[in-house]
Amino acid sequence: MLEEAGKPVQIAIKRQGRTATARLAGEFDLTAAPLVREQLDGLIDAGMQRIVIDLRGVRFLDSSGLGVLLGRYRRLSERGGSIYLVTAAEGSVRTVLEMSGVRQVMPLLASESEVPRA
Amino acid sequence: MTQYFELVCPSRPENVGLCRVAVATFAANIGFTLSEIEEIKVAVSEAVSNVVVHAYPATEGLIELGCREIEAGIAITVRDEGVGIQDVALARQASFSTDPERMGLGFVFMESFSDDFHVESAPGKGTRIEMRKRREAPAEGA
Numbered sequence: 001m002l003e004e005a006g007k008p009v010q011i012a013i014k015r016q017g018r019t020a021t022a023r024l025a026g027e028f029d030l031t032a033a034p035l036v037r038e039q040l041d042g043l044i045d046a047g048m049q050r051i052v053i054d055l056r057g058v059r060f061l062d063s064s065g066l067g068v069l070l071g072r073y074r075r076l077s078e079r080g081g082s083i084y085l086v087t088a089a090e091g092s093v094r095t096v097l098e099m100s101g102v103r104q105v106m107p108l109l110a111s112e113s114e115v116p117r118a
Numbered sequence: 119m120t121q122y123f124e125l126v127c128p129s130r131p132e133n134v135g136l137c138r139v140a141v142a143t144f145a146a147n148i149g150f151t152l153s154e155i156e157e158i159k160v161a162v163s164e165a166v167s168n169v170v171v172h173a174y175p176a177t178e179g180l181i182e183l184g185c186r187e188i189e190a191g192i193a194i195t196v197r198d199e200g201v202g203i204q205d206v207a208l209a210r211q212a213s214f215s216t217d218p219e220r221m222g223l224g225f226v227f228m229e230s231f232s233d234d235f236h237v238e239s240a241p242g243k244g245t246r247i248e249m250r251k252r253r254e255a256p257a258e259g260a
Contacts, residue, residue, distance in 0.1 A: 027135060030134045030163075030167045092157070
């Protein structure tokens with residue numbers, strides 16, 4: 001457990017047309033928030049209309065990470081775009097997402113294949 | 119002697135993870151389950167993140183983390199000597215935040231993931247949060 005302390009978040013991005021998929025791994029907290037915010041804002045600024053954020057590799061999520069997700073949702077929805085969250089069916093990340101109410105504005109999907117076709 | 123530890127560190131974002139993992143390791147050593155530890159980690163992360171973001175907005179201060187085993191489980195304190203909270207009742211409301219990039223869920227998660235939750239704060243004098251969480255009773259025959 002101690003070896004996990006301070007492990008930086010990792011983010012891998014794939015673009016296809018105006019859809020981008022961002023796969024996150026690691027701990028999505030206050031330390032990770034600036035990097036993830038910058039990467040996702042870059043996708044929005046580049047004109048992406050659909051962003052799929054795959055959180056299945058995220059071991060820890062708190063309100064700092066949630067704030068980044070909701071902030072990106074606000075930015076993209078102002079431009080008519082959508083964000084989809086892919087997450088495991090259970091575990092603490094799922095619990096935090098459910099408690100926060102973000103699913104009212106961003107669908108929680110089990111896999112990328114559930115993302116509606118453009 | 120009761121098991122306990124204290125940790126004092128600068129209010130830097132990278133120390134949020136340090137505090138979280140220190141408490142999680144302590145909780146594991148005194149018999150909390152993995153799902154309980156996941157909840158404890160979120161509560162600690164929220165409390166320490168608040169110190170970094172809100173208690174010392176313009177300068178660096180100290181995070182004072184305390185953790186001790188109590189009969190029923192664990193007691194965690196997070197203390198700072200920062201700006202304090204103007205209105206604790208307002209700050210505890212869901213969706214209240216002075217920062218547009220935050221969701222105002224910090225106190226909600228702290229309260230939801232602990233069994234007892236207490237905040238003391240005064241403007242200019244800092245904030246002290248105490249969270250207590252009970253261990254699940256061990257299964258019969260375990």
